[in-house]
Amino acid sequence: MASNRQVWLKSRPNGIPQAENFGIRDGDIPLIAEGEFLVQNHYLSSDPAARGWIADATTYWPRIEIGDTMRAFAVGEIIESRNPRYSTGEKVMGLFGWQEYAAATDKHVNLKIAPRDLPLSLYLGVLGLNGFTAYFGLLDVGLPKAGDTVVVSTAAGAVGSCVGQIAKIKGCRTLGIAGGAEKVRQCLDEFGFDAAIDYKAGIDLDEALRSACPEGVNVYFDNTSGSISDAVLRNLALGARIVICGTASYPSWSPWNMGPRPERHLLVKRSRMQGFLATDFLDRFPEAEVQISQWIKEGRINYREEIHEGLEHAPGSLQRLYKGENTGKFVMRLPVAKTRVNA
Amino acid sequence: MASNRQVWLKSRPNGIPQAENFGIRDGDIPLIAEGEFLVQNHYLSSDPAARGWIADATTYWPRIEIGDTMRAFAVGEIIESRNPRYSTGEKVMGLFGWQEYAAATDKHVNLKIAPRDLPLSLYLGVLGLNGFTAYFGLLDVGLPKAGDTVVVSTAAGAVGSCVGQIAKIKGCRTLGIAGGAEKVRQCLDEFGFDAAIDYKAGIDLDEALRSACPEGVNVYFDNTSGSISDAVLRNLALGARIVICGTASYPSWSPWNMGPRPERHLLVKRSRMQGFLATDFLDRFPEAEVQISQWIKEGRINYREEIHEGLEHAPGSLQRLYKGENTGKFVMRLPVAKTRVNA
Numbered sequence: 001m002a003s004n005r006q007v008w009l010k011s012r013p014n015g016i017p018q019a020e021n022f023g024i025r026d027g028d029i030p031l032i033a034e035g036e037f038l039v040q041n042h043y044l045s046s047d048p049a050a051r052g053w054i055a056d057a058t059t060y061w062p063r064i065e066i067g068d069t070m071r072a073f074a075v076g077e078i079i080e081s082r083n084p085r086y087s088t089g090e091k092v093m094g095l096f097g098w099q100e101y102a103a104a105t106d107k108h109v110n111l112k113i114a115p116r117d118l119p120l121s122l123y124l125g126v127l128g129l130n131g132f133t134a135y136f137g138l139l140d141v142g143l144p145k146a147g148d149t150v151v152v153s154t155a156a157g158a159v160g161s162c163v164g165q166i167a168k169i170k171g172c173r174t175l176g177i178a179g180g181a182e183k184v185r186q187c188l189d190e191f192g193f194d195a196a197i198d199y200k201a202g203i204d205l206d207e208a209l210r211s212a213c214p215e216g217v218n219v220y221f222d223n224t225s226g227s228i229s230d231a232v233l234r235n236l237a238l239g240a241r242i243v244i245c246g247t248a249s250y251p252s253w254s255p256w257n258m259g260p261r262p263e264r265h266l267l268v269k270r271s272r273m274q275g276f277l278a279t280d281f282l283d284r285f286p287e288a289e290v291q292i293s294q295w296i297k298e299g300r301i302n303y304r305e306e307i308h309e310g311l312e313h314a315p316g317s318l319q320r321l322y323k324g325e326n327t328g329k330f331v332m333r334l335p336v337a338k339t340r341v342n343a
Numbered sequence: 344m345a346s347n348r349q350v351w352l353k354s355r356p357n358g359i360p361q362a363e364n365f366g367i368r369d370g371d372i373p374l375i376a377e378g379e380f381l382v383q384n385h386y387l388s389s390d391p392a393a394r395g396w397i398a399d400a401t402t403y404w405p406r407i408e409i410g411d412t413m414r415a416f417a418v419g420e421i422i423e424s425r426n427p428r429y430s431t432g433e434k435v436m437g438l439f440g441w442q443e444y445a446a447a448t449d450k451h452v453n454l455k456i457a458p459r460d461l462p463l464s465l466y467l468g469v470l471g472l473n474g475f476t477a478y479f480g481l482l483d484v485g486l487p488k489a490g491d492t493v494v495v496s497t498a499a500g501a502v503g504s505c506v507g508q509i510a511k512i513k514g515c516r517t518l519g520i521a522g523g524a525e526k527v528r529q530c531l532d533e534f535g536f537d538a539a540i541d542y543k544a545g546i547d548l549d550e551a552l553r554s555a556c557p558e559g560v561n562v563y564f565d566n567t568s569g570s571i572s573d574a575v576l577r578n579l580a581l582g583a584r585i586v587i588c589g590t591a592s593y594p595s596w597s598p599w600n601m602g603p604r605p606e607r608h609l610l611v612k613r614s615r616m617q618g619f620l621a622t623d624f625l626d627r628f629p630e631a632e633v634q635i636s637q638w639i640k641e642g643r644i645n646y647r648e649e650i651h652e653g654l655e656h657a658p659g660s661l662q663r664l665y666k667g668e669n670t671g672k673f674v675m676r677l678p679v680a681k682t683r684v685n686a
Contacts, residue, residue, distance in 0.1 A: 052611075060611050225606040244610045256603040263568040264596045266618035267587045268395075268403050273616045275609035 004029045006069045007098035007314045009054060015251035016322045017054055022070065022315035030103035037081035039092060039102045044332040045073040045124035046317035048248055055252060060277055070098040070314070075113065075123045086112075093123040098314045100334060111285050116293055125158050125329035126296065126303040127289055133245060133278040134162035135288040138221060139170075141276045142243045146171030148218035149237070151209070152193075153228050154248055156183035158303070158329040161191040162292075163221045165301045168192050172219070175212050177205075177228055179324050190302050205231040216240070224249040226259070233265050240271040251322065304328030310335070347372045349412045350441035350657045352397065358594040359665045360397050365413065365658035373446035380424035382435060382445045388416040388467040389660035389673040391591055399596060403620055413441040413657070418456065418466045429455075436466040441657045443677060454628050459636055468501050468672035469639065469646040470632055476588060476621040477505035478631040481564060482513075484619045485586045489514030491561035492580070494552070495536075496571050497591055499526035501646075501672040504534040505635075506564045508644045511535050515562070518555050520548075520571055522667050533645050548574040559583070567592040569602070576608050583614040594665065647671030653678070 003026040010023040032038050052059045053071055064071055074096040078086050083105070086092070091113040096102035113123055125131065137159075144150055150167040154160045155176025164174045164187065176187035176196040187196035197208050209217070209231055216237025222229050226249030233242070250257050262273060281288075295301040306328040308317075313332050320326055346369035353366040375381050395402045396414055407414055417439035421429050426448070429435070434456035439445035456466055468474065480502075487493055493510040497503045498519025507517045507530065519530035519539040530539035540551050552560070552574055559580025565572050569592030576585070593600050605616060624631075638644040649671040651660075656675050663669055 056611075060613075222606070225604060229606070244606050247606050247610065250607075253607045256607075258601055259604040260599040261568060261602040262605065262616070263565070263572070263587050263590050263618070264593075264599075266616060267590065267620075268399075268618070270403075270618050270620060270623060272618070273605070273609060275606070275611070275613050275615070277610075277613060280613060 003027065004099055004101045005311055006100075007311055008069050009064050009066055012054065012066060014055055014254060016051060017318045019316040019319070021054075024312065024315070027069070027099065029101045032080060032082050032103045034082050036103050036105050037078050037083050037086045039074075039076040039094075039096050039104050040079045040336060041074040041076035041096055041100055041102065041334055042336055043075045043121045043124055044098055044311055044314065044334065045128070046314060046321060046330040046332070047073065047129065048246060048318070048321050050318055051251075051322070052253075055254070071095055072098045072314075073110070073124055073129055074098075074102070075120055075128075076102070091120065091123075093128055098311055100311070100336075110279070110282065111289060114289075118293060118296065121305060121307060121331050121333070122296075122303070124331050125305060126162055126301065127292055129278055130158035130329060131162050131292045132281065132285055132288045133159050134166055134221075135292060136278055136281040136284070137243045137245050137276055138163050138166050138219070140281065141274050142219040142221060142241050144170050144172050144219050148172045149175065149213050149215060150219040150221065151175045151177065151213065151217045151232055152221045152223070153177045153232075154223040154246075154324075155193060155196060156186045156191065156304075157223065159245060160221070160223055161186070161303065162301065164191050164193045165295075167219070168194075169295065169300055175209075175217075177232075182327075183324075186304070190304070192302075199228055206234055209235045213237075219243065221245060225257070226250060230260050233260075233262055236265060236269045236271050238269055238271075240269055242271065242273040244273060244275040248322065306330050308332045346370065347442055347444045348654055349443075350654055351412050352407050352409055355397065355409060357398055357597060359394060360661045362659040362662070364397075367655065367658070370412070370442065372444045375423060375425050375446045378426050379446050379448050380421050380426050380429045382417075382419040382437075382439050382447050383422045383679060384417040384419035384439055384443055384445065384677055385679055386418045386464045386467055387441055387654055387657065387675040387677065388471070389657060389664060389675070390416065390472065391589060391661070391664050393661055394594075394665070395596075414438055415441045415657075416453070416467055416472055417441075417445070418463055418471075419445070434463065434466075436471055441654055443654070443679075453622070453625065454632060457632075461636060461639065464648060464650060464674050464676070465639075465646065467674050468648060469505055469644060470635055472621055473501035473672060474505050474635045475624065475628055475631045476502050477509055477564075478635060479621055479624040479627070480586045480588050480619055481506050481509050481562070483624065484617050485562040485564060485584050487513050487515050487562050491515045492518065492556050492558060493562040493564065494518045494520065494556065494560045494575055495564045495566070496520045496575075497566040497589075497667075498536060498539060499529045499534065500566065502588060503564070503566055504529070504646065505644065507534050507536045508638075510562070511537075512638065512643055518552075518560075520575075525670075526667075529647070533647070535645075542571055549577055552578045556580075562586065564588060568600070569593060573603050576603075576605055579608060579612045579614050581612055581614075583612055585614065585616040587616060587618040591665065649673050651675045 094109040225247040437452040519536040568590040
């Protein structure tokens, strides 16, 4: 294979990136410099966070520029190395982009993948950023105690479903908020939530929360912002922790979205609202990987994947995620993975 | 004296309580039951928080009802006791109301006042709830580190001025936001802020903050909410702590006030926003009193008081506070205090 298929940013949307904002091109397989190594990607991830990486002038990472190969998490195998800490044959997860081959350094790697009897694709989901986001966001930011009521928005999603299950393992009562009957079913049947609310069912969410959480909400894992979060805010228990993980209900933050101000609620309920990024806990990723893989093997954590063949699915993936049409972690398998999956 | 002058709630405002919402009456000096003690008030406090106690249907304490004697902090002397833990002659600070005499129990007392060579009125300000609010809000919620930039709104106020000085003692850089040239002067000359901004001076607050805090704001002690807070939010450093202490910029929270949503800022900056009440730290009030009184004696904490003679000043006090017309902690001295001040 002499070329490196890449998905690149062709035009900048304000809002949810659409298929036409991306192009596909054949680049060169990069030559690696001293300290670098060459990763052949097996699986590529599509994540809602990419909206912000593209659209927002100010975000936690430099904005992606027109012409750039799209930033993305991927798992792959090191096929050539000029870095003594990375050996040919090792599997790694990191920011290797929507492409077949990446010249990488330390700073692109999020996790060296220890050999385990689990599918490699999971390192883009429950054993990757989604799972680590759930793990650190819930445990280190949300600080749940046994007996707490934990509410999760986009509860059937890759992060939300993991949050609910970890909360349950920690002895909490879990309530999922999701859109549509099928997702509510998943919350209850597959992800073990104690209760689930379909916010699209034309209900009064405030009232539904009040009756589902008569003692108030101790931890709210917020993947949405917007009216769902406003309703949860009106139902906080004293000393509640709101974990700000994502803002899926808004296609854009330019201009800034308006809403009811939280200050008075936070004051009266002596509660807090805290944003975080899983990558701030990079040093502890191995801890999370060991723990979550154990829970998976014990049957205590379930997950869903939606595996698409080929990077041609990348350009249309973000609109699919924001419409909530996916039914599991959105992963693309590259041809190499077909024959060498999780070798 | 056979009667007990009291200020009571005559009608319920929605917004800032005005003089006409209160009445003054002669009640009886209460008879104390077993476990109670009789406090003769020397000084009464007027606090912005009283707006919420009166107007808000849901707040951290039961709402004050029409006909009730107004809830307020006061300092006084125990003149009769049927409680073995409180002796005649002891001075106490607590919720004794806008009245001359109160029958009190343990639960009304915030602090037993140890004899010190400091004015008794200070126990309603810098050595009372204002100082304790500054102390616990800044140190326990704001978690300032030496070298941090600490921004305070209503910086010349009873709480804000104390926050700035404690932050300075802890090695922080302090920026005060206040309304008007005189308050800015106080921030700089009396309360030792490194810099101060007059938000009423027709400036672009966003720009003023950006240039005053080029590295961003590490701790924001928020007494106002509203547009001042929105501007600070746009200038946070990574990992910032926003301490929600008060919402002075809004006369009412019914209906709920709208504003730019903070979620995206908190996420991108991995920051947090946390509400608190000083009374949640009741067990540690003696610690704060010992520390702040030491700082006062060392000349490291300055304060301002505005002492009015008589409880007749109570009904009009809240409108004065919300207009920012006071030039120090608003305290009323009752006749007894004239002859026995800080005995």
